[in-house]
Amino acid sequence: MANSIEANCLLCMQRSDIFRNLNDNELHSVNSCRVSIKYHQGEILFKQGSPCHDFVCITSGMVKLYLESESDKRIIIGFVKPVDYIFVPGAFTDKRHHFTAVACEETTACLVGSDVFQQIVEANSAFSSAFLNKISEQAIRMFEQLSSLTHKQMPGRIADVLLCLSQKIYNANPFVTSLSRQDIADMSGMTKESAIRIMKTFKDDNLIRTEGDLIELLNIPLLETISRNG
Amino acid sequence: MANSIEANCLLCMQRSDIFRNLNDNELHSVNSCRVSIKYHQGEILFKQGSPCHDFVCITSGMVKLYLESESDKRIIIGFVKPVDYIFVPGAFTDKRHHFTAVACEETTACLVGSDVFQQIVEANSAFSSAFLNKISEQAIRMFEQLSSLTHKQMPGRIADVLLCLSQKIYNANPFVTSLSRQDIADMSGMTKESAIRIMKTFKDDNLIRTEGDLIELLNIPLLETISRNG
DNA sequence: TTCAACCGATGATATAAATCATCAGCTTAA
DNA sequence: TTAAGCTGATGATTTATATCATCGGTTGAA
Structure with missing residues (x-):
């Protein structure tokens, strides 16, 4: 072999x-x-x-x-x-x-x-x-995803995805990812354009920072609130 | 006991x-x-x-x-x-x-x-x-539901629900159900008003017939097409 | 080397769907 | 017996989100 x-x-x-x-x-x-x-x-x-x-x-x-x-x-x-x-x-x-x-x-x-x-x-x-x-x-986990995708609006869904990536997938806070924006969109059930737009607002509000393939969550409590409020 | x-x-x-x-x-x-x-x-x-x-x-x-x-x-x-x-x-x-x-x-x-x-x-x-x-x-089944709820528009989702009720839950074509419109909305991830509206258009197009708690699918092939096209 | 393809990004526009409001019929509880 | 609440139904309005278009940068293949 x-x-x-x-x-x-x-x-x-x-x-x-x-x-x-x-x-x-x-x-x-x-x-x-x-x-x-x-x-x-x-x-x-x-x-x-x-x-x-x-x-x-x-x-x-x-x-x-x-x-x-x-x-x-x-x-x-x-x-x-x-x-x-x-x-x-x-x-x-x-x-x-x-x-x-x-x-x-x-x-x-x-x-x-x-x-x-x-x-x-x-x-x-x-x-x-x-x-x-x-x-x-x-x-x-499927139940949570179904709930997130059907009941939450885009900011809540993107918050869910970012928290999931950091806390469950990469287990790191600034984390480097090979996932594209299209992948993030596919995780959160929206178009690539919408995912980019929401992430932009998160950046503008200092919730996250991105640099190439690196993503850092700057305000996790607020992201969790956004996730909770949908 | x-x-x-x-x-x-x-x-x-x-x-x-x-x-x-x-x-x-x-x-x-x-x-x-x-x-x-x-x-x-x-x-x-x-x-x-x-x-x-x-x-x-x-x-x-x-x-x-x-x-x-x-x-x-x-x-x-x-x-x-x-x-x-x-x-x-x-x-x-x-x-x-x-x-x-x-x-x-x-x-x-x-x-x-x-x-x-x-x-x-x-x-x-x-x-x-x-x-x-x-x-x-x-x-x-959860995969199918996730796919239906996130990728299909309301008519496709309602078609899915009606076909599911007839073919998987009640195993009958005119079928009598104890489910409310709210339940049907909860199955298809939309508001009660939207579910009622879509069902109304299905009735107007002679796809289904409703009478009290009874629902009859009149044009299953077309409902399946609507389901497929999302 | 050049062309095609994809990516991130952003703006303008269209549209799907939620929300709000109302109403009539029916059931349930006071 | 009346009031309250839920249901089905429908219209008007708002809003969330997709779609379309464009652009520059990068990658990869011909």
């Missing part, structure tokens, strides 16, 4: 909680069909609507997940960072991908055949239970 | 798939702490933000689930009909409810302590695996 960056799954185990629930046999079957692949920025890991064959775990870089609509509009539903896996609901139902995954930057991912994975889920209850916890968190 | 309508869980088993995966011991422990409760229309089964103690299975009637925002706006994220259970993601994470459940009509529900339930999920992998399938379907 030319692209493989880890010798086996043990390295991953130290970081991705869910694999702690696997025994040696299970780990071996995962490892034996594991493939590590490198993606360049903008490359697609899998596409909405396509059949899902593999369980995907991100080992470096970052991936964005988005829904595509008929009218070519996108909505970003989440990001996946190392070491974490992409929960693909279609793997348990119609074997189709229901969103698209794209590398935001140079990214490496381990792929494991979803049949192997599925067998383990069905056999190992600690594993599937850990999986349940993970999905539950994701469901709760 | 005065309100109990079933003697034990076997009756439910015949209809709710997921319980087929339980053995006698597990069924007994579920049954022993089961309580059946009757709710009147509009009564709350549980409230967003409150601690979640019980696993809830609907045995008659119908329940609507909705998110509440600070500004008292609601968004309906789903309905639960007999015999099906309510997936409460908080049960696996922070032990809080993240949405509110309200009886749309006279409803009976079986409550089982979530600790008992949790133990079974952790011990019985067939059960938790079946649970995973269920949640996956729900996640996919």
Whole structure:
């Protein structure tokens, strides 16, 4: 395996909680069909609507997940960072991908055949239970996003996105991002122009500072108030 | 147990798939702490933000689930009909409810302590695996709703709601509903006035017919086109 | 090297949708 | 039995947001 960056799954185990629930046999079957692949920025890991064959775990870089609509509009539903896996609901139902995954930057991912994975889920209850916890968190995040996108006006939605990026995605305050304004617009359900305009007003009001790919939140309490007031 | 309508869980088993995966011991422990409760229309089964103690299975009637925002706006994220259970993601994470459940009509529900339930999920992998399938379907439905609410204009969203009600909730074409126009507005992320206006234009164009609590879809292909075009 | 394509940015304009107001019919509570 | 409140309905008005157009800068491909 030319692209493989880890010798086996043990390295991953130290970081991705869910694999702690696997025994040696299970780990071996995962490892034996594991493939590590490198993606360049903008490359697609899998596409909405396509059949899902593999369980995907991100080992470096970052991936964005988005829904595509008929009218070519996108909505970003989440990001996946190392070491974490992409929960693909279609793997348990119609074997189709229901969103698209794209590398935001140079990214490496381990792929494991979803049949192997599925067998383990069905056999190992600690594993599937850990999986349940993970999905539950994701469901709760989806509720928050749905609430934000449908009930808040643009300033509240942009505030939500900026706080999310700083506090959940990058875990840093000035943070450097590879996301474009279009991506931020896709996260907050508006056009690129509107996202830029709102960010401009935030800059004018000294709520944030931007410099190239860097964004700094200067007044988090006020951003939180804007988020709360919608 | 005065309100109990079933003697034990076997009756439910015949209809709710997921319980087929339980053995006698597990069924007994579920049954022993089961309580059946009757709710009147509009009564709350549980409230967003409150601690979640019980696993809830609907045995008659119908329940609507909705998110509440600070500004008292609601968004309906789903309905639960007999015999099906309510997936409460908080049960696996922070032990809080993240949405509110309200009886749309006279409803009976079986409550089982979530600790008992949790133990079974952790011990019985067939059960938790079946649970995973269920949640996956729900996640996919959430994607569709998110896409509809953020990318489609009002006519498309109302068309989505009407098709959903007829084809997924009531499984009938003229169908009688206990949902108000406000509920339909809450399903489609708009104000009551806008929902009424769009439905009026649909009536004028002979797409639908309404008579009291009855709604009939007269031109489903065209409604589907409107849904697709957003 | 040049052309095409995308990005951030900004202004002018159009429009989708919310808000406000009103009214009639019906149910519920005092 | 009356008053209060909710529902469906409709019109007038306001406002939030998308769309369209343009521009300079950068990147990437031919």
